[in-house]
Amino acid sequence: MNFAARPPRPQSDVSAARRTGLLAAVVGLGLVLAGCTAETPGKTATPVDEATTAAPTTPSAAGAPEGFEDFYAQDLEWTDCRGGYECATATAPLSWDDAEAGSIELALVRTRATGQKVGSLLVNPGGPGGSGADFVENGSFGEPLRESFDIVGFDPRGVQDSTAVECYDDEAKDEYLSEDVDLSTDDGLEAARASAAAWAEACAANTGELLGEVDTQSAAKDMDMLRAVLGDEQLHYLGFSYGTSLGATYAGLFPERAGRLVLDGAIDPTLDADEISAGQAVGFENALRAFVTDCQAGADCPLTGSVDAGMQQVRDVLDRAADRPYPTSGDRDVTQTLAFYGVAVTLYAEQSWPVLTQALDEAINVGTGDTLLYLADFYNDRNADGSFATNSTEAFTAINCLDSAGATDIETMRAEAAEIEEAAPTMGSFFGYGGLSCADWPYPPAEQEYDVAASGADPIVVIGTTNDPATPYVWSEGMADALDSGVLVTYEGEGHTAYGRSNDCIADAVEEYLVEGTVPEDGLTC
Structure with a gap:
């Protein structure tokens, strides 16, 4: 998302694994209000039984680009880790354009097939910046997948336990993630650009040449090596989510090697960064409206009057945080930026809506922001001691700036921001001026090397959720149309993505395709 309260972050995502973590965390803390009957997804990736043995795998240099054969033919050393899983480290080239430029490490975690093995299933939870390694532990994978596949998650280049992007220390990052900037003024725009430029300078100084090599195309080439x-x-x-971009990019680069691909919560590959920001603004506006409607139908909703009046009351909470940050029981106040994170993160899954009700009730009727702060910290992977559990913010910005930087001309950004706010009056102001994040990035966007149609690829199943805030449904329609072999499956519902959190219809479509190769009917609605 583009958060205009500070240097914006286009295409942000709370990954599938982190949504599961949010639900578990709020239940554990007792923050979910009475009356929420949805079950909390648990860890469903069953650790391998000691008696289970997977079919042997033999690396092959066949198909490797010239000069990169050793990377393709490497042997992985798998070791027990994480209480029953297996971990390994793969070596990848720093640059897929220069085999002599050096190498980086990619962290992998897998759970072995518990039955007759079909092959390996690589997974990515989103982001960009989400940990595929963590996802193997925390993601919701159905029994058919766990029986049939070695499920393998990897941290993409630049992310977490792989060779990672580094920018600020924890204290400076904390300040960066909470600062408010008024983008309606020239001084505010100048301050926002300066803040983004300082962040970019720190990333370059602390990351080195890797910072220019973490684009999605390079990560897709890593996937072919894996x-x-x-x-x-x-x-x-x-x-x-973002993992759909990674998968579609792979299919475009290697259509003949693309087997059974399922892309859930798709990003339309024909859109640029500014169009994505505009689409997300409307997506979050629609999701918030669905929340307000649901909230007002209950007995304990702090939002009164019509749905439009309730939307305005949410906006009033955000505006109050800009004028007078909400105090908390600790030594941190909730700025407008943090308040927005706190609201937005709950819109990824309707099971989190009761937590948003509690946060808004606290802000409106008590005047404090403890729940909003908790939610914002969850979004940013901030621990209670002020440290950060992941480098998702760093990787997110680095990958996005190399994929599509967006417009940086002030007048163009102003015009686009006005259009966004008109289309999304409550949430839109947080999605404009996305180009500021990448205006002074030290590396240019990568040149696209592939055809988005992925001609020649096997059927690619694209799943869209009708009221998805982060990847609006129309984007899944766009990806399915752009791919020559795209097959669109629709989940009618709320929240971000569908598999693992929706219904048996979606689960059956995904699992029957991945396990058996049975292609769902194009246009299937669940």
Whole structure:
């Protein structure tokens, strides 16, 4: 998302694994209000039984680009880790344009197939900046997938336990993530650009040449290397949100090696960064409206009057935080930026709506922001001691700036911001001026090397949720149309993505395709 209260962050995402973590965390803290009957998803990736043995895999240099054969033919050393899973470290080239430029490490975690193995299934939870390694532990994978696949998650280049992007220390990052900037003034725009430029300078100083090599195309090439290292002739893949971009990019680069791909919560590959920001603003506006409607139908909603009046009351909470940050029981106040994070993160899954009700009730009727702060910290992966559990913010910005930087001309950004606010009056002001994040990035966007149609690829299943805030449904329609072999499956419901959190219809469509190769009917609605 673009958060105009500070240097914006286009295409932000709370990954599938982190949504599960949010639900578990709020239940554990007793923050979910009485009356919420939805079950909290648990860890469903069953650790491998000691008696289970997977079919042997043989790495192959076949298909490797010239000079990169050793990367494709490497042997992975898997070790027990994380209480029953297996971990390994793969070596990838720093640059896929220069085999002599050096190497980086990619962290992998897998759970072995518990039954007759079909092959490996690579997974990505989203982001950009989400940990595929963590996702293997925390994601909701159905029994058919766990029986049939070695489920393999990897941290993409630049992310977390792989060779990672580094920018600020914890204290400076904390300040950066909470600062408010008024983008309606020239001084505010100048301050926002200066803040983003300082962040970019720190990323360059602390990361080095890797900062220019973390684009999605390079990560997709890493996936082809991993396919070969895992001993698979074709790549089977399950990607969510940003992970759909990664999967579609792979299919475009390697259509003949794209096996069974499922892309859930898709990003339309024909859109640029500014169009994505505008679409997300409307997506979050619609999701918030659905929340307000649901809230006002209950007995304990702090939002009164009509739905439009309730939307305005949410906006009033956000505006109050800009004028007078909400105090908390600790030594931190809730700025407008943090308040927005706190509201937005709950819109990824309707099971989190009761937590938003509590946060708004506290802000409106008590005048404090403890729940909003908790939610904002969850969004930013901030621990209670002020440290950060991941580098998702750093990786997010670095990957996005190399993929599509967006407009940086002030007048163009102003015009686009006005259009966004007109389309999304409550949430729109947080999605404009996305180009500021990348205006002074030290590396240019990567040149696209592939055809988005992925001509020649096997059927690619694209799943869209009708009121998805972060990846609006129309984007899934766009991706399915752009892919020559795209097959669109629709989940009618709320929240971000569908598999693992919706219904049996979606689960059956995904699992029957990945396990058996049974292609769902194009246009299937669940």
